[in-house]
Amino acid sequence: MLHSSDQTLEDTAMTTTIALYNTLRRPVLDLFTAPFRPRKRGLLDRRSLSDHFLRDIGMLDGRVPPGTIG
Structure with a gap:
């Protein structure tokens, strides 16, 4: 069973991971699709x-x- 502080840390980590993914996704896609636009x-x-x-x-x-x- 997770304590409240453990759950908060897990939620923060998940939010940070999603934000990082969304931030990096566009430049990586641009890198591979730029020559073919x-x-x-x-x-x-x-x-x-x-x-x-x-x-x-x-x-x-x-x-x-x-x-x-x-």
Whole structure:
């Protein structure tokens, strides 16, 4: 059985955890979705994507074969 002070500590910890999750969730989602957000005319912002990734998906010609780092 939890005492009143133990329950208060548990409630505070839960509230802090939820607040931290909500604070961090948006920046983490932004990090992963930023390159794929629609830009003007519905195009991807190519400046957000690395040259290696662009080569791998066929958007950039180069002497480095896809799937390798040269």
